Amino acid sequence: MAGMAKKSRTKSRPAQPAGEVGPRQPCPCGSGKRYKACHGAPGGAAGVYVGRPFEGMPSECDVVALRELVPAATARLTLKGDADRVVQLCSLLPMAAPAMVRDNGEIWLGLQVQHNFGDPARDLGAVLEAALTAEPGVVGLTDPPGEGPRIQDLISDETLTIAVHDGFGFWVADVDEADRAAAEAALDQANAAANPTARLTSVEAAYWTNVGTKEHLRWVMPEPEDRLLDALARLHAAGKDVLVEDSRFVGMFRAHGLLAPVWDLPVGTGPEALEEPAERFAADLAAALADDSDLTSEERSARSGLANRQVTIR
Structure with a gap:
């Protein structure tokens, strides 16, 4: 997030609407x-x-986090009309595959893929439809999927249970020793690139990670951007956005139509120390979101600063 607050030296241009x-x-x-x-x-x-492709999908904020921020995590999806068929949503599959049909018939869908035809929810829907009738192996897209159901149309609206993994051992948890040995090199490489990550339990879609030189909390939030910026500005001006000692609210990612505020944390903080402060911040944020009064001059200044510290990643 370094450098996010730099101001352009070029001639100012008309402001564009938030989120566009x-x-x-x-x-x-x-x-x-x-x-x-x-x-x-x-x-x-x-x-x-599609600017907000996962809108209407259960646990939308977590799905965005798994697609953009979390290295190794899974969640079980329930198909409409076939609740017994195991469909597992995965942050990343081997070779960034869009989907895999396992030997036992399970379908694994990958969120972090190399293709993007404009609507990842439609991409997922097309891959899932293809996987439902495919033989075991990799299933993917080589061309735009065209019209058809999106992933939201194919699954139930049950809240997802997110499992964050220490690495990618789940890739080979159900294969025999011979096949597992053949995959060890790829598995070791993937594990080496995966920073330790944990999902907080006191709030939704907030993920702690350790990148070595520092730790971060990245929290995907569902509120409309303008309202959320106003509320965050109120808390920033009031000094209520410090989670733990020496932590710092440094800016936001914008991904798939949602904002993800980011905090820098001192090394050694860990996820457990964030549970109570995050819960407290969520309560303060809810109160700020409910405040429809005009922003003060200090809050407007804070909002402008926050708006300059956004990085669009999708």
């Missing part, structure tokens, strides 16, 4: 192109870009 993507900004689809040359251009990219 400027034509010269990177396209949120992840292509690396500017928005005006990708999903912002008529016919310039395959598929229709």
Whole structure:
């Protein structure tokens, strides 16, 4: 998050509405192109870009976190009309595969994939539909999926139970020793790149991680961006956004239409020490969200500073 507060030295431009993507900004689809040359251009990219693709999906904030922030985690999905078929949502699968049909018939869906056709919820729906009738092996997309059900249309609305793993051992938990040995090199490489991560239990979609030189709390929140920025500005101006001693609220990621505030934490903090402060912050945030009075000059200044510390990752 370093450098997020730097101000542009170029001539000021008219402000764009919160949450919208400027034509010269990177396209949120992840292509690396500017928005005006990708999903912002008529016919310039395959598929229709959806700003908040997982809206209406159970545990939307956790799904966004697993797609963008969490290295190794899983959650069981329940299919409409076939509750007995095991479908497991995974943050990442081997080789960033979109899906795998296991030898036992289980379907594993990957969130962190290399393709993006504008609506990852539709991509997931198409992959799931293909996996339901596929033989064991990898299932993927090579072309835009076209019209059809999104993942929200295919699963129940039950809240997801998120399991965060120490590494990717779950990839080989159900395979025999011979096959497991063959996968050891890939498994070791994936584990080496996975920072220790834990999901807090006192609040929803808040994830602690240790990146070695420091620790972070990254918390995906469901509120509309404008309302959330107002509320965060009120808390920042009041000094109520410090979670633990020497922690610092450093900015926000924007991913799939949601904001994820980020705190820097001293090394050695750990997730347990954050449970009570996070619960307290959630209560303060709820009160700030319910406050519809005009922002004070100090709060407006805080809001402007916070708005400058946003990084769009999707």
